[in-house]
Amino acid sequence: MRSLLFVPADSARKLSRGPQSGADALILDLEDSVVPANRPLARSQARDFLASTGSAGFRRYVRINPLSSGVAFDDLAAVVPAKPDGILLPKCVPEDLRTLDHYLAAFEAASAMPLGTIRVIAIATETPAAMFALGGYAGVSPRLEGITWGAEDLAACLGGNNRRCDGGYDDVYRLARSLCLLGAAAAGVMPIDTIYTDFKDETGLAAECAAAKRSGFTAKMAIHPAQIPVINHAFSASEEELAWARKVIAIFAENPDAGTVALDGKMVDKPHLSLARRLLGIGPA
Secondary structure (H helix, E strand, O other): OOOEEEEEEHHHHHHHHHHHHOOOOEEEEEEOOOOOOHHHHOOOOOHHHHHHHHOOEEEEEOOOOHHHHHHHHHHHHHHHHHHOOOEEOOOOHHHHHHHHHHHHHHHHHHHHOOOOOOEEEEEEEOHHEEEEHHOOOOOOOOOOOOOOOHHHHHHHOOOOOEOOOOOOOOHHHHHHOOOOOOHHHHHOEEEOOOOOOOOOOOOOHHHHHHHHHHHHEEEEEEEHHHHHHHHHHHOOOOOOOOOHHHHHHHHHHHHHOOEEEOOOOOEHHHHHHHHHHHOOOOOOO
16 A cells, blocks of 8 residues: 545535545545534445445555543444454554454454454554554464554644754654654564655655655555645655665575675675565565
8 A cells, every 4th residue: 555545424425535545545534524413424424435445556544533532332333344454543542452353353253253353544643642652563363464653643642843944844743653664664564654645745745755665654544635646656666775685685596595695896794685575565485
């Protein structure tokens, strides 16, 4: 996955247009973009959408409300029978992931689904407490496939602004981004960059995507379909990168006992081999 597009589940119009966006995944939102009065409608429409797109060429996630909200269980009861590919878990710490794992196991059993079918992406930096727990996701649940971060809710908790006057993130939010990347690497799951809120600023989005990719993020979330082409382009491997990856794999295949080899005048080692395999979509050796 390169791009994940949020779609308010209470908007039939936006749901109908989501599949044409080109996003690798749609996130049917039951949380921030849905007012409490619209939750029943959002759940119903999310369930209908899931039921009608089971063989779609994109992944389908549902962002439920936080487990602490008291309504997340109702969200799960409404959408799990329609077999989403995954759940986006907001405002969480590792123990919330463990609890969600148990909930999903029960709902999967009730819906005659194989255990572990539904995966989870954790939004893991939205509260101050969550910031101190980013290293604790490894081994909590085999459902976890990605960790992402959020600056908006964290800013609300802190009562501050997440951007500096020059447009860059303030220090605490840069820390959240870094800890997300490290936490995902420690857990062996996808690091997913947060949204870029100004959907009309294509130049700013492209720059932020490029910076995220350089750091090691493999995907980015979006709030508007217009952002998807930029994100998909940024997180797709270029022909030069693919050619380099093929050469790295080939030279290590020729030298299976070597830890370091020379390639095009530079030394490459096993971390480069791991990167090459990732670029080509090949699993660990």
